[in-house]
Amino acid sequence: MTVLFLMTPNITVPTMTREHEFNISVFYEDTDMAGIVYYANYLRFIERARSDIARELGLDQGKMLKDGRVFAVVRVEADYLGPARLADSLVIRTTHHKLTRVRWQFNQKMYKQKRLIFKALVTVVSMTTTGRPVPLPPEIQTLN
Amino acid sequence: MTVLFLMTPNITVPTMTREHEFNISVFYEDTDMAGIVYYANYLRFIERARSDIARELGLDQGKMLKDGRVFAVVRVEADYLGPARLADSLVIRTTHHKLTRVRWQFNQKMYKQKRLIFKALVTVVSMTTTGRPVPLPPEIQTLN
Amino acid sequence: MTVLFLMTPNITVPTMTREHEFNISVFYEDTDMAGIVYYANYLRFIERARSDIARELGLDQGKMLKDGRVFAVVRVEADYLGPARLADSLVIRTTHHKLTRVRWQFNQKMYKQKRLIFKALVTVVSMTTTGRPVPLPPEIQTLN
Amino acid sequence: MTVLFLMTPNITVPTMTREHEFNISVFYEDTDMAGIVYYANYLRFIERARSDIARELGLDQGKMLKDGRVFAVVRVEADYLGPARLADSLVIRTTHHKLTRVRWQFNQKMYKQKRLIFKALVTVVSMTTTGRPVPLPPEIQTLN
Numbered sequence: 001m002t003v004l005f006l007m008t009p010n011i012t013v014p015t016m017t018r019e020h021e022f023n024i025s026v027f028y029e030d031t032d033m034a035g036i037v038y039y040a041n042y043l044r045f046i047e048r049a050r051s052d053i054a055r056e057l058g059l060d061q062g063k064m065l066k067d068g069r070v071f072a073v074v075r076v077e078a079d080y081l082g083p084a085r086l087a088d089s090l091v092i093r094t095t096h097h098k099l100t101r102v103r104w105q106f107n108q109k110m111y112k113q114k115r116l117i118f119k120a121l122v123t124v125v126s127m128t129t130t131g132r133p134v135p136l137p138p139e140i141q142t143l144n
Numbered sequence: 145m146t147v148l149f150l151m152t153p154n155i156t157v158p159t160m161t162r163e164h165e166f167n168i169s170v171f172y173e174d175t176d177m178a179g180i181v182y183y184a185n186y187l188r189f190i191e192r193a194r195s196d197i198a199r200e201l202g203l204d205q206g207k208m209l210k211d212g213r214v215f216a217v218v219r220v221e222a223d224y225l226g227p228a229r230l231a232d233s234l235v236i237r238t239t240h241h242k243l244t245r246v247r248w249q250f251n252q253k254m255y256k257q258k259r260l261i262f263k264a265l266v267t268v269v270s271m272t273t274t275g276r277p278v279p280l281p282p283e284i285q286t287l288n
Numbered sequence: 289m290t291v292l293f294l295m296t297p298n299i300t301v302p303t304m305t306r307e308h309e310f311n312i313s314v315f316y317e318d319t320d321m322a323g324i325v326y327y328a329n330y331l332r333f334i335e336r337a338r339s340d341i342a343r344e345l346g347l348d349q350g351k352m353l354k355d356g357r358v359f360a361v362v363r364v365e366a367d368y369l370g371p372a373r374l375a376d377s378l379v380i381r382t383t384h385h386k387l388t389r390v391r392w393q394f395n396q397k398m399y400k401q402k403r404l405i406f407k408a409l410v411t412v413v414s415m416t417t418t419g420r421p422v423p424l425p426p427e428i429q430t431l432n
Numbered sequence: 433m434t435v436l437f438l439m440t441p442n443i444t445v446p447t448m449t450r451e452h453e454f455n456i457s458v459f460y461e462d463t464d465m466a467g468i469v470y471y472a473n474y475l476r477f478i479e480r481a482r483s484d485i486a487r488e489l490g491l492d493q494g495k496m497l498k499d500g501r502v503f504a505v506v507r508v509e510a511d512y513l514g515p516a517r518l519a520d521s522l523v524i525r526t527t528h529h530k531l532t533r534v535r536w537q538f539n540q541k542m543y544k545q546k547r548l549i550f551k552a553l554v555t556v557v558s559m560t561t562t563g564r565p566v567p568l569p570p571e572i573q574t575l576n
Contacts, residue, residue, distance in 0.1 A: 027339055028349070029182055029332045033175035033230060034497060034561065035353075039505040040173065040475035044317045047472070051315055055375065061316070062374045065323075065466060072515075073471040078508045083563065086177060086350045087343065129466065131515065171483055172493070173476045178353060178417065179497075183361040184331035188461045191328070195459055199519065205460070206518045209322060209467075217327040220366045227360075227419065230494045231487065273322065275371065317470055321463035321518060328461065374465060 020056070022049035024090040024110075036083040042118050043076065046108045049092040050122070053106075057139040069134060071104065071124040082117035084110075090117075098143050102126050102133040164200070166193035168234040168254075180227040186262050187220065190252045193236040194266070197250075201283040213278060215248065215268040226261035228254075234261075242287050246270050246277040308344070310337035312378040312398075324371035330406050331364065334396045337380040338410070341394075345427040357422060359392065359412040370405035372398075378405070386431050390414050390421040452488070454481035456522040456542075468515040474550050475508065478540045481524040482554070485538075489571040501566060503536065503556040514549035516542075522549075530575050534558050534565040 024045050032038040037045075054061055054071070064070065084090055091111045099105040102125050110118040126136045135141065168189050176182040181189075198205055198215070208214065228234055235255045243249040246269050254262040270280045279285065312333050320326040325333075342349055342359070352358065372378055379399045387393040390413050398406040414424045423429065456477050464470040469477075486493060486503070496502065516522055523543045531537040534557050542550040558568045567573065 025336075027332075027336045028176050028178075029184065029335060031177035032172050033177065033179045033494075034172075034502045034504075035177045038173055039508070040472045040479070043472035043475060044315075047317060048313075048315045051375075060375070062465075070466045072466075072512065074512050076471070076508065076510045076512075078510075080504065080506050080508075083504075087339075087348070169480075171476075171480045173479060177350075178358045178360075183364070184328045184335070187328035187331060188459075191461060192457075192459045195519075204519070206321075214322045216322075216368065216371075218368050220327070220364065220368075222364045222366075224360065224362050224364075231483075231492070316464050316466075317472065319465035320460050321465065321467045322460075323465045326461055 018095065020049065020053050020094040020096070022052050022092045022094070024048070024092060026084050026086055026088045026090065028086065030084075031086055036085055039080060042078065042080070042084075042110065042120070045090070045110065046092055046094075046106075046118075046120055046122065049094050049108060050096075050106055050124075053094060053096060059137060059139055064137070065129070068129050069137075070127060070129055072127050072131075073122060074103075074125045075123040076120055077122075078118070078120040080118055082112065082115055084112060084117055088112055096143075098136060098140055099123065101135050101141075104136055104140055162239070164193065164197050164238040164240070166196050166236045166238070168192070168236060170228050170230055170232045170234065172230065174228075175230055180229055183224060186222065186224070186228075186254065186264070189234070189254065190236055190238075190250075190262075190264055190266065193238050193252060194240075194250055194268075197238060197240060203281060203283055208281070209273070212273050213281075214271060214273055216271050216275075217266060218247075218269045219267040220264055221266075222262070222264040224262055226256065226259055228256060228261055232256055240287070242280060242284055243267065245279050245285075248280055248284055306383070308337065308341050308382040308384070310340050310380045310382070312336070312380060314372050314374055314376045314378065316374060318372075319374055324373055327368060330366065330368070330372075330398065330408070333378070333398065334380055334382075334394075334406075334408055334410065337382050337396060338384075338394055338412075341382060341384060347425060347427055352425070353417070356417050357425075358415060358417055360415050360419075361410060362391075362413050363411040364408055365410075366406070366408040368406055370400065370403055372400060372405055376400055384431075386424060386428055387411065389423050389429075392424055392428055450527070452481065452485050452526040452528070454484050454524040454526070456480070456524060458516050458518055458520045458522065460518060462516075463518055468517055471512060474510065474512070474516075474542065474552070477522070477542065478524055478526075478538075478550075478552055478554065481526050481540060482528075482538055482556075485526060485528060491569060491571055496569070497561070500561050501569075502559060502561055504559050504563075505554060506535075506557045507555040508552055509554075510550065510552040512550055514544065514547055516544060516549055520544055528575070530568060530572055531555065533567050533573075536568055536572055 096106040106122045240250045250266045382396045384394040394410045526540045528538040538554045
């Protein structure tokens with residue numbers, strides 16, 4: 001062990017390999033007349049997972065807002081690969097990393113059983129409520 | 145008839161008889177897997193009509209909120225009488241009146257062509273964002 | 289006590305006393321610019337609880353729909369008693385009973401910690417997707 | 433200039449240059465606690481514009497669904513460039529083209545006054561409700 005560390009002195013556990021898991025149940029409200037989850041609602045689902053990550057990191061988004069700070073989504077790339085239907089149990093697996101001093105990026109995949117049905121790359125920016133970018137909170141600065 | 149008017153020279157058209165009309169188009173987002181508008185979305189629709197009334201009365205709800213004041217819905221009685229479907233053009237007819245010094249009540253009916261498909265009695269309270277009731281804005285105080 | 293039971297030998301625990309409990313977490317999607325849960329979203333929340341009850345009773349609403357049958361909400365009486373905010377953990381307590389051969393009624397209360405913040409009386413009708421009332425499924429017929 | 437036209441006598445104005453315009457008003461339901469439109473709701477807004485395009489082309493999405501066919505969104509690339517707020521009047525400008533025999537692509541831009549606040553590239557696939565791709569309807573096949 002010691003030898004290993006000597007040989008790779010600057011090794012760190014990469015944040016990207018830690019995966020956050022979040023469960024979603026599909027309800028009537030989420031579906032549309034085509035019988036499947038309405039496309040915009042996938043963004044609601046993955047935001048729940050991101051909020052859970054923020055909470056786990058010790059961030060209180062309500063308090064942040066009172067302090068005049070928010071995470072604003074600035075970019076979403078989403079691929080819809082399969083339908084989700086009423087009563088489906090979905091799992092969202094998210095990895096995330098600090099992209100720049102103000103940008104936080106999430107790689108989010110949604111599974112129905114073992115099948116990948118949706119994936120998205122979401123970038124948020126730490127900003128004031130007036131839209132001025134500010135450094136990410138320390139809780140995220142310390143990530144990878 | 146003439147006599148009636150002579151006897152009530154200061155008659156005014158009561159506010160209750162003025163009816164506000166608001167048009168809604170149903171989109172995919174509004175429907176659910178049963179092929180009809182999801183029941184909670186009728187409340188979204190009728191709120192649009194109420195907001196339009198507030199705007200017509202000269203109220204700026206964004207500014208109100210900055211001043212720490214909101215209209216909070218405290219009661220809804222809603223009857224669902226017929227389905228609304230994709231691409232339906234709906235008309236919401238609203239009458240409203242000041243119920244008390246802090247309460248504003250709306251009688252809202254939704255029509256699909258001539259057919260009444262939904263009606264609701266909605267009561268809102270003028271309050272601070274901390275939940276303390278405050279008198280309705282002057283624009284509403286002057287309603288009968 | 290014993291005497292009481294002797295006098296009412298065929299006593300049964302009435303269905304009404306069984307209470308269904310369902311937990312909700314409030315996410316960003318549920319809030320509005322006033323910082324609290326948007327009023328229509330309470331109806332989304334309580335529908336999740338009703339769907340969970342249906343599921344527990346062995347009903348598959350997806351299959352029902354394929355068979356041309358739905359539960360349609362026909363009336364909601366709702367009282368908003370206090371605000372729900374981001375990250376709140378809410379509990380919905382629901383009792384329900386068969387109102388008529390085609391009507392099913394739910395008494396739903398939402399609590400934030402111990403505080404009642406919302407209550408609703410919701411009536412649904414068992415109907416075909418074309419709107420014709422049909423008897424409630426056997427799973428509900430056998431309720432009280 | 434004249435020469436150019438002489439040399440390309442059968443020039444036609446390409447479909448891509450025709451721009452569809454759709455107006456949106458922001459209501460309370462669209463906002464979140466940060467005081468701006470919730471990020472998923474931009475997808476609701478731009479879908480209204482696409483549905484309006486389909487309608488203008490003579491497509492009845494309700495009838496399509498009855499015939500077992502839908503337009504399913506398979507990819508969204510979205511950039512959030514500025515906030516939309518309560519009572520904002522937004523304009524969505526959409527150009528679109530047939531991407532392949534089964535794919536239809538939309539370039540959608542949302543403006544607040546003259547300012548571009550959101551843009552998205554959305555790809556939909558013509559498919560059966562069971563998920564099998566089928567050729568786009570003739571109304572779209574004739575687009576360049």
